[in-house]
Amino acid sequence: MYLLRCDCTVVNAALLLLQKPELCPADLFLYIYECERDCAPTSKFQKLKTENGWQFNIFFPSMTMPFENVYMICSRGISNVGPNIKVFPQWKNIWKIAKITGAVLLGGCLFFTYEVVSLSRAVTLNTQAVEQEKHKSYIYLDSIHFKDQDTLDYQYRTVAQACDHRTAIGVARTQGVDLRFFLPPPSLPEGHDNCSTEDQLRDLLASLPQSDVDECVKYFTYLALRESSESIAAQRGGLWCFGGNGLPYTQSLSSVPSEKVETFCLQALVHHSKDSRHCDTIVAKRGLQLLQKIYQLRQDSLKIQRTIVRIIGNLALCDSLHNAIVQSGWISLLAELLKSPHIIQASHAARALANLDRDAMQEKYQDGIYILHPQFRSSQKIKxxxxxxxxxxxxxxKTWRQQDLDVVQNGKAAGEKEDYTDCWPKTWLAADCPNLRVLSVEYDTHLSDWRAKCPAENQRKSLAYRSQELLKKLKAAGVGDKPLVWVAHSMGGLLVKKMLLDAAKDPELQTLLNNTRGIIFYSVPHHGSFMAEYSVNVKYILFPSVEVxxxxxxxxxxxxxxDDFLTVAKEKDLKVLSFAETLPTNIGTMVKMNVVPVQSADLGYGDLIKVDVDHLNICKPQNKDSFLYKRSLQFIRDALASELSR
Structure with a gap:
């Protein structure tokens, strides 16, 4: 505030203003210029300055000083004042600010909470609506009774046509599904009159790459093409080497059954389908349609149908081929086969569908790895x-079937008993422990090199080679990600020990060993077998194989x-149960021997139980109430007790 040439009245008014803080800013500075020298209030200003520390100046310039100079003095006074003295606002003002701020914040929180609750309710309602729409067709078909069967079939066909390939695969892996949910396979084009299925298989094999492939693939392809050539020669009435159309009896001597030719060709396709580079070619050459044609024609041959489904399971390992497999009509055939009473047929179909079901399955089951349980989609957690x-x-x-009995007490054959099973892990163990995934491994073995299917396999039958091969397949199937119990018979036990030792050396397979909880050995020759010694003694006659x-x-x-396995087993504190045979086994019609003596079946670690059975039946319980099965089941439950109790 500036007072220039003021009298005492103005100065008194300024004094009153300074005494009312609510009307006076905290940073007020008062400058009085050219006031009367005898003005009484000036003394009061001096007193206020002393008591309150207020900043003001009273300047009495010379009467001869020009007005411009007074103005300049005023300006300098403004710029050279002392530091501001802060005057804090009154509590009344702070309370007003707090009330306004609190009201705004409270209102904002209430509004935000209301919006969140409303949005949550809206989302819940929409989700329920989606679920109702999702299951509407199923509930509609299940709850309403149609008097007209054609109308009901029409509803199923409508649902089948609306399903995409992922939905169709999921429905196929649903237990108890109605097969009318699937469209029938498309009609296959009629082949040429002179073009049989053997010719088509031959053309398909000839179109597949033959260079830079496995030796066994080459061998089986050559074998199939050779058999096919002999079949063609027979059909033409004579051997080609005699110019064809030879004597009538030549045809009968050189004829090759068409089923045998198909078997050789399909076996070659099995090996080709293991190579992902050949799978695209098989599909591109209409191999899926050809395989479906043979599958339908060979309804009487379970072996041929099983081999075909094995090829489909290998092709399903390639995700890019799933669409083609579904469009060719294989889903309905696999869903039907999955319901087959033949466990082997159903397990092949289960493997193929599991490889196709990428929505529910992360594991992939390569050739030789079969899932026995669960074969359907299930909400039950596998532990x-x-x-x-x-x-x-x-x-x-066949190794894990129920014990074969020619005659039982009631006079009925064992195969006619209601509770007989061709695979007790699939039937009994799955029912007693539904939270377990049960897998079975298959690999080719031979007593003699005379029976070897592929000459190149002679160098691949060692435990070391098989161990590495199976470890790769088991890793792809997710074995080792969860706690694990091994069950092995005979040489399979040696293979288990070798795989665990190899896993201990491989950082990527450490979990396989760490998650192993126990092992059941059925007559495993830890210290060798008399049968192998016998085979070697007559090696010039039998030509014993590498594994023997x-x-x-x-x-x-x-x-x-x-020795190496015992070190690992003790270090990891593995639970081990060994069964030993006590009865001799018939080897042919002339030889009878204990294949694995008790001394060889004794690992020297864990429990050893002697059972009065021979080598073939040591892993085949008589029934579900037999000691052999009950003791094995108890061991599995005890080894996985902590996991099963969760």
Missing amino acids: ADVLFIHGLLGAAF KELIKGSPSLHELN
Whole structure:
């Protein structure tokens, strides 16, 4: 505030203003210029300055000083004042600000909460509506009784036509699904009159790459083409080497059954389908349609149908081919086969559908890895795995069948009993432990090189080679991600020990060993077998295979394998249960021997139980109430107790 040439009245008014802080800004400075020298209020200003520290100046310039100079003095006074003295606002003003701010914040929170609750309710209602629409067709068909069967079939066809390929695969893997949910396979084009299925298979094999492929693939392709050529020669009435159309009896001598030719060709396709580079070519050459044609024509041959589905399962490992497999009509055939009473047929279909179902499955089951349980989609959580590995001359299914009995007490054959099963892990174990995934492994074995399917396989039958091969397949199937119990028969037990030792050395497979909870050994020759020793003694007659030579009693490699495994088993505190046979086994009609003596079946670690059965039946319980099955089931439950109790 500036007072220039003021009298005492003005100065008094300024004094009153300074005494009312609510009307006076906190940073007020008062400058009085050319006031009367005898003005009484000036003394009061001096007193206020002393008491309150207020900033003001009273300047009495010379009467001769020009007005411009007074103005300049005023300006300098403004710029050279002392530091501001802050005067804090009154509590009344702070309370007003707080009330306004609090009201705004409270209103904003209430509005935001209301919007969130409203949005949540809206989303819930929409989700329920989506679920109702999703299941509307199923509920509609299930709850309404149609008097007209044609109308009901029409409803199923409508649903089948509306399904995309992923939905169709999921429905096919639903237990108890009605097969009318699937469209029938498309009509296959009629082939040429002179073009049989053998010719088409031959053309398909000839179109596949033959260079830079596995030796066994080449061998099986050559074998199939050779058999096909002999069949063609027979159909033309004579051997080509005699110029064709030879004597009538030549045809009968050189004829090759068409089923045998198809079997050779399909076996070659199995090996080609293991190579992802050949899968695209098989599909591009209309191999899916050809396989479907043979599948429908060979309804009487379970073996041919099984081989075809095995090829489809291999093709399903390629995600890019799923659309083609669905469009060719294979889903309805696989869904039907999955309901088959034949466990082997159904398990092949389950493997193919599992490889197709990428929405519910992350694992992929390569050739030789079969899922026995669960074979359908299920909301039940799988807590652990049980893996079955057969031995010499065994298989993924027949090794684990119920014990064969010619005659039972009531006079009926064992196969006619209602509770007989062709695979007890699939039937009994899955029912007693539904939270377990049950897998079975299959690989080719031979007693003699005379029976080898492929000459190149002779060098691939060692435990070391098979271990590496199976470990890759088991890793793709997710084995090792969950707690695991191994069940092995005969040579399969040696393979289990080798795989665990190899897993211990591979950082990527450490979880396989760490998650192993226990192992069941059924007559495993930890220290060798008399049968292998017998085969080697007559090696010039039998030509024993590589796997048989590795089972010789007292073999240094077996001794080293056993010692290394015992070290790992003790370190990891693995639970081990061993069963030993006590009865001799018939080898042919002339030889009878204990294949694996009790001393060889004794690992030297864990529990050993002697059972009065022979080598073939040591892994085949008589029934579900037999000691062999009950003790095995108890061991599995005890080894996985912590996982199953969750």
